[in-house]
Amino acid sequence: MHSPFPSxxxxxxxxxxxxxTQLPSHIQAVxxxxxxxxxxxxxxxxxxSGGPFAAGVFERDSGKLIIIGVNRVLPxxxxxxxxxxxxxxxxxxxxxxxxxxGPEMPAHQLVVNWSxxxxxxxxxxxxGIRSLVxxxxxxxxxxxxxxxxxxxxxxxxxxxxxxxxxxxxxxxREEALDGFRAFTATNPEVYNGRQGD
Amino acid sequence: MHSPFPSxxxxxxxxxxxxxTQLPSHIQAVxxxxxxxxxxxxxxxxxxSGGPFAAGVFERDSGKLIIIGVNRVLPxxxxxxxxxxxxxxxxxxxxxxxxxxGPEMPAHQLVVNWSxxxxxxxxxxxxGIRSLVxxxxxxxxxxxxxxxxxxxxxxxxxxxxxxxxxxxxxxxREEALDGFRAFTATNPEVYNGRQGD
Numbered sequence: 335m336h337s338p339f340p341s342x343x344x345x346x347x348x349x350x351x352x353x354x355t356q357l358p359s360h361i362q363a364v365x366x367x368x369x370x371x372x373x374x375x376x377x378x379x380x381x382x383s384g385g386p387f388a389a390g391v392f393e394r395d396s397g398k399l400i401i402i403g404v405n406r407v408l409p410x411x412x413x414x415x416x417x418x419x420x421x422x423x424x425x426x427x428x429x430x431x432x433x434x435x436g437p438e439m440p441a442h443q444l445v446v447n448w449s450x451x452x453x454x455x456x457x458x459x460x461x462g463i464r465s466l467v468x469x470x471x472x473x474x475x476x477x478x479x480x481x482x483x484x485x486x487x488x489x490x491x492x493x494x495x496x497x498x499x500x501x502x503x504x505x506x507r508e509e510a511l512d513g514f515r516a517f518t519a520t521n522p523e524v525y526n527g528r529q530g531d
Numbered sequence: 532m533h534s535p536f537p538s539x540x541x542x543x544x545x546x547x548x549x550x551x552t553q554l555p556s557h558i559q560a561v562x563x564x565x566x567x568x569x570x571x572x573x574x575x576x577x578x579x580s581g582g583p584f585a586a587g588v589f590e591r592d593s594g595k596l597i598i599i600g601v602n603r604v605l606p607x608x609x610x611x612x613x614x615x616x617x618x619x620x621x622x623x624x625x626x627x628x629x630x631x632x633g634p635e636m637p638a639h640q641l642v643v644n645w646s647x648x649x650x651x652x653x654x655x656x657x658x659g660i661r662s663l664v665x666x667x668x669x670x671x672x673x674x675x676x677x678x679x680x681x682x683x684x685x686x687x688x689x690x691x692x693x694x695x696x697x698x699x700x701x702x703x704r705e706e707a708l709d710g711f712r713a714f715t716a717t718n719p720e721v722y723n724g725r726q727g728d
Contacts, residue, residue, distance in 0.1 A: 339542070339543070339548045339551075340542070340543075340598060340621045340624050340625050341540055341541060341542035341543075341621070341624075342540070342541045342542070342620050342621060342623075342624045343538055343539070343540045343541075344538060344539045344540075344541065345536070345537070345538035345539070346536070346537075346538075351536045354536075401537060407629050408629060410629075411623050411624060411627060411628055411629045412620055412623055412624070412629055413619070413623065413629045413630065413654070413657040413658050413659065414611070414616050414619065414620055414654050414657065414658075419611050422610070422611065423539050423609055423611055424537045424538070424539060426539075426608050426609055426610065427537050427538070427539045427608060427609070428537050430608060431608055432604050432605060432607075432608045432609055432610045432722060433610065433722065435725055451653055451657075452652060452653030452656060452684075453650055453651075453652070453653025453654045453656070453657060454650075454653070455649060455650070455653065456648055456649030456650025456651070456652065456653060456681050457610070457611050457650045459649060459650070459681050459724040459725075460610040460611065460648075460650060460681075460723075460724045461610050461611075461724070462610065462724065462725065464725070484653050484656050484657075484690075485684040485686075485687070485690045486684065487649075487682040487683065487684050487685075488684070488685070489682075490682070493681075493682045497724055497725045498725035499725065525629060525630065526657075527656040527657045527658070527659065527694055528632055528656075528659065528661070528694045528695035528696065
């Protein structure tokens with residue numbers, strides 16, 4: 335019936351390969367981890383290689399950088415290729431595990447330039463990360479960009495903590511919002527799901 | 532820093548390529564669509580090629596089969612490779628769009644052998660499908676298998692409908708539960724996220 339048999343390859347834009355080589359192997363301060371993530375989000379806007387979102391996976395305690403992923407929805411024709419899923423998926427490939435919090439693994443942290451959407455919230459739960467750090471979680475990103483985060487469980491912060499994922503928000507919030515303003519200034523296409531028929 | 536530069540390829544097990552060629556190009560009745568999905572879920576158990584979940588993408592009105600995907604978490608080391616994400620992602624690749632409900636597209640339907648987890652609920656919203664059909668959404672699947680669906684918004688059914696996604700549940704529920712019992716009888720590994728430290 336199908337020829338060729340379908341597959342999908344998730345990867346990062348070419349510019350990201352170069353940028354990753356420019357970063358130190360370890361980044362200690364959480365603000366500096368976020369700064370690296372914000373830079374990737376801005377570069378994704380500048381290169382028009384996806385939405386203005388980036389997510390970094392680090393070893394929580396050593397600061398070792400595993401990977402920074404970016405949103406790839408439009409260029410890869412994949413509505414699930416949000417920054418968080420890209421970063422977590424590539425990190426799992428690099429480390430050879432579906433569980434970043436498995437036995438014998440150091441604790442991993444995900445650093446993202448805004449709060450998880452309805453899909454990425456669940457992806458975070460299943461990824462095995464032990465720590466989530468975000469720049470903000472209020473309405474302002476959506477007001478600036480028009481992106482819809484979708485419906486989360488009302489107590490989503492508590493749901494993270496119940497599953498052993500520590501949580502910090504508000505890291506470099508203003509810098510993150512500046513990045514969203516820069517995205518909106520490019521008059522971009524903003525893809526959301528259906529808003530009713 | 533990284534060599535080789537990471538990427539991830541999402542595809543179906545080899546047996547699925549053969550099985551897809553055995554199916555008719557169009558399947559009219561929703562029960563028959565679910566029957567095909569249940570068969571893929573059972574085959575995924577038999578071949579030990581992932582969890583006992585499958586999801587089919589069809590044209591809602593014509594019944595044209597686009598693809599049936601299966602859970603690939605363990606074999607691909609990817610915690611996001613649930614059946615719904617696999618099916619939606621491969622369908623988007625085949626149709627060349629990140630929005631299965633975009634302009635000029637026929638309405639697409641996703642048929643799944645149980646309710647979406649916390650992640651797949653959001654993935655369904657962003658995929659562009661116009662119709663979701665599931666075999667069940669109650670506790671019994673979790674009781675049989677031990678899989679955790681995670682926290683959904685309390686009014687998740689209404690959230691689907693608000694976004695133009697029609698919803699039907701309870702299609703071949705008992706047959707779906709039989710498939711989960713067959714999975715559990717193999718004494719499988721069941722991966723969930725953290726349940727607290």
